Amino acid sequence: MKKNNTIVLFVFMLLFCMIFAVSCGKSKQTEPSTEAQTQTVEETTEATTEQTTEETTEETTEEETTEAVETLPEGMCLSYLTGEPVAEEIGRRRPIAVMFNNVRAANPQSGINSAGVVIEAPAEGGVVRLMGMIEDFDNLERIGSVRSARTYFVFMQAEFNPVFVHYGQCNYALEYLDSDYCDNLNGVKNIGETVFFRSTDRKAPHNAYATAAGIFAGAQKMGYDWNYKQGYEGHFVFADKNHSTDMSAGTGATKIYPGFPNNKPWFEYNKDDGLYYRYQFDDKHIDDLDNKQVSCKNIILEYCDYEHYYDTDYLYMHVIGTGVGKYITDGRVIDITWSKDSAAGITHYYDMNGEEIKLNPGKTWICVIQTERINKVEIYE
DSSP states (O other): OOHHHHHHHHHHHHHHHHHHHHHHHHHHHHHHOOHHHHHHHHHHHHHHHHHHHHHHHHHHHHHHHHHOOOOOOOOOEEEEETEEEEEEEHBBBBOOOEEOOOOOGGGBBBBBBGOOOEEEEGGGGOEEEEEESSSSTTOSSOOOOOOOOOOHHHHGGGGGEEEEEEEEEGGGGGHHTTTTOOOOOOOEEEHHHHEEOOSSSSTTOOEEEEEEEHHHHHHHHOOOBBBBTTOOOOOOOBOOOOOOOTTTEEOOOSSEEOTTTTOOOOOHHHHHHHTTEETTTTTEOOEEEEETOOESSEEEEEEEEEEEESSOOEEEESSSEEEEEEEEEETEEEEEEEOOOOSSSOOEEEEETTTTOBSSSSOEEEEEGGGGGGGGEEEOO
């Protein structure tokens, strides 16, 4: 009897253990632990947050990129000379660099208002010459009057990759005019009769003028390509049209005298349109083609050392190297430095923090001034 009871008890206990084991197994499979639940929630939250962050970043970056890139109409581009919108057939074709005569007998000039950049530098005897970079010249029937080149003008024209239009040169410039960075149309060579004509309303040597048709014909005879050289990306860095260059560190500059002794030029700021209007020879500087006063958005004063060629009056301006100067726009002026590393290298302009300055879009006038005449420069608020 005791033996039977023992067997029954044993069987009962065995069944109980089996049922308990099965029950515990099902519980572990169907109900995750609190730790596992917490881990799953954290992973889900991290994944959701990461996805949301990525999507937000992508949207923000896309928006910022869209805002940063200026949308231009089809067939338009930003000019390398002015930073302003122009037709692609104009803005992506090489400009011309014209040596403008700038004595009293040669004024008013024709076509100077079409230049996007003008470089003014001294020649011998206190006279200054102007070199105008013109990209939209197709309809100009009279450009000039045109005079001879100097060595440093050859170096400066190379920065814009133009076709260089001049009427003669000093002998010291000859080797540089024949260089691979100077495609030039020279009035004293046999190409001169194709490119230039002599007007009857001025006396020689102030009556040599080029025409757009003559320039195109001359370039074709010389085998010049109107495409920019490979890799050329422009000369200046320009500010966005909606964000003017920060000139808060500067001082007022509403009247500027560069100190050239012969033509005695000056600029006056007009706050209504933000332009500097130019005067010389005691009067307004006028373009004969449109009868409008010459004006610009930016003025750069570039101070350069110089020397004379041997015992001659011919100058050699040290435009290759480094120096100091001024940048003037929007009625204010800041101190700058400049650097040009080679004859064909581009001149870069920097603020006093070492950052390359961003010019405001528009016409730029560069005055190359002998260092000994810095004390002749006057800037008034």
